[in-house]
Amino acid sequence: MTNSSSRAANLTATELVAAYRTGDLSPVDVLHDVASVIEAREPQLNAFWQLDLEGAEDAATRSEKRWSKGEPIGPVDGVPLTVKENLARAGVPMPAGNAGLTPVWPERSSPVVERIEEAGGVILGSTVMPDWGMLSSGVSSLHGITRSPWNPVLTTGGSSSGAGAAAAAGYGPLHVGTDIGGSIRLPGTWLGLTTLKPSAGRVPLDAPYLGRAAGPMTRSAPDAALLMSVISRPDPRDWTSLPPAELDLSLDPAAFDVTRLRIGLHLDAGCGMPLDPEVRTAVEHAAEVFAAAGARVAEVPPFMTERMLADLDQFWRVRSLVDFEALAQDARERVLPFIQRWVLAVADVDGRSVLRDYASIMTLQRATVTATEAFDFVLSPVAPVAAFPAEWPMPWGETDEGMAHIGFTAPYNMSGQPAASVNCGFTSDGRTIGLQVSGRRFDDVGVLRAVDWYEQHRGAEATPAWPIPEAGAGA
Template identity: 80%
Template sequence: MPHPSGRPAGLTATELVAAYASRDLSPVEVLHDVADVIEAREPELNAFWHLDLEAAATAARASEERWRRAEPAGPIDGVPVTVKENLGRAGVPMPAGNAGVEPVVPTRSSPVVERVEESGGVILGSTVMPDWGMLSSGVSSLHGITRSPWDPTLTTGGSSSGAGAAAAGGYGPLHVGTDIGGSIRLPGTWLGLTTLKPSAGRVPLDTPYLGRVAGPLTRSAGDAALLLSVISRPDARDWTSLPPVDLGTVLPAEPLDVSGLRVGLQLDAGCGLPLDREVHAAVEAAAEVFAAAGADVAPLGPFMTPQMLRDLDEFWRVRSLTDFDALSPEARDRVLPFIQRWVLAVRDVDGRSVLRDYASIMQLQQATVAATEAFDLVLSPVAPVTAFSAEWPMPWGEDDKGMAHIGFTAPYNMSGQPAASVNCGFTADGRTIGLQVSGRRFDDVGVLRAVDWYERHRSEAATPRWPIPQTGAARA
């Protein structure tokens, strides 16, 4: 079976499942090849907190036997998967990327992990994140630095840093991250991935929180849809989850017709960092692809204000300050210095200010829904800037600029609307540029269909050629 990387590790999940069904490949063969990639790249990329290839081998052998009987456990049986370290796995410590934390060791796995295992997914391990998930990079006081498979001098983005590195680097096709303000889509834009921040409540969590979701980081819309169909199955532990919906085959065989779709194009977030010229050009070119196919593309002005962004940042700082204060003085010293400064900056913020911050977040939610209601889809940058130094905790380095990079992403966490990322170009020096595709709340399928359509119609120059090693145990 041909594939661009010349090895099974480069196949998509949909291709792997087809190869298992035809017996062209087995889950054990694929795991061996993925393990070879991990062995070669992990010392540099640093994507894993807890890698367990022995357990993965046991799961792959069981999957192989099910495929021999033509009785797969589910739609991703035998496919390698990773999960972010804050998605609990029974018996695996959860330090939240923070050297100051005494890790919780769950006795039961999170809903996402249980759904993956029930469907036969082969979990390779848990991927890393920065301290408390509050950095948009791969810098962690506990794990060190996670690096881009495209260029190890560059960031992965965060906070789903390890998941992003694993996805782009060929550690299997399916990876689950979490996102509270951009933590799935930011690795998406800085690593060229196709990702989805689902509608609020679409994927059950055991620790739901305002704006937080779990979702797929993949190399194709088809894989993102496949993974969503598995992890969106209901779980009673999430009291905020949406009513159960059988997503079935998320991407129908009939391709999307974008002609007549109402598409908003937003190129000004209204707050935060200025938009990089090359990002602007790439997103505008992506919108032209939709327009050329008959979509009604219209400009959408900014709807998030600098005050809303400041208030959201302060709200998160106070939340993390309470976690910081719960640590012993010695443990606080082990927290990443950037995070120490970030939380201590709000030491004097009082309760009334926090309530005003919360009211501001509700205003942002209302503004986002109102501004986007006229459109079937909204296209925008994921981030205003491209990938930065791997050593930097934030896109500007060690300075405190709040959350100046999430003006395009955070509104959809607060409104609960689905928002995806997909690569739409490269800078002159080869860095990836992501397009954000958002939709109305609950229309995760519509967003994924639009991304799938765009992947099929984008130019060759905008299509990633994944940085997966060419050699390996490829089998035809």
């Protein structure tokens, strides 16, 4: 992945750290360059909930002093980055993208934020999300519409909408999103990014929940690995976290032996929206890249059902209904109308039904692990369609189709397996197409190495050209 401009804002995190080490760049100068990109693009893109350039200037100045002494305090010292608004930053309100909520004002930062600050990262601010994070778009009752840097008429995807827009636009190289059914990888596919939903418990959270994960949203696998080396460090607040481990996140495509791999190709989710032919073709071509290098590729039959998808959707609706009913009537009316309709559709669902939904999720968990265990990695689409209009809350518009677009992504949230996205092609009209690369439970390193290898071998026809021009309207 080659930068078409030498300006500092377009460099990867690994390139920035190398330049800090040699003294060719300073964190303060890099921040100023990134700030100029934000100033130019943010009025149109709408990626930030809270932009704190004053705080970032202070952090960059302290980093510059450390680098001048040759004493960086961590792997991302001086690197500009953002975090999603639902990852607590002390003293920064957390409205969950929802105009109906009274924001929480956290007294302590989340584990992700604390690890970044301990490693010297320069946090630019908090990025936006849609209402309660339950939309796969950049539509929010509080924030308005977040738009794609590729083409502002298109969605960013969601719910890590602001993080995705910031990553694609060049608001620094590193960004952290969260994901409960695809919210990191969906912006990944619709913005051409390299992302990772880590294994369950790999990145500590202060509010763990079934399927929830926080992970990197970047423009390259090495940058995703660099950020993972920081945010995967332990924190006692997450009682679901994995035991502390020093992950070997060195990525060397030459040392990645593709000939020993057994790879699954999953093209039928078994539920939800039909797969767009252009998306299918791009994913098949990605599988051919692995096969041509010697990997054994075999089909993975569908393992998720329409019933499983409907049960998962209902489970989430009831969870959000509880939050909705806790609001005063005037506050309920400020919630996005689409979300109001989505939660009120389950107003009569009883407790037995919710327990049946939970049992169905456990069945999906078992089915996912069973169907994929024979493979080192499974390749699939991230989403069945390419990016849709920015004003649509979901890929089909305003109608209620449940969660018909997450048949490829949600299984890995439920099973806890790592799953990444990486661009693998473009539609005929220039929209990005993402490849999902999932792995066995806890093999986050293996997934990142596979994605890194693919980035080096996918060819120019599948590689985004960064940076995106400010007036860009396609690839």
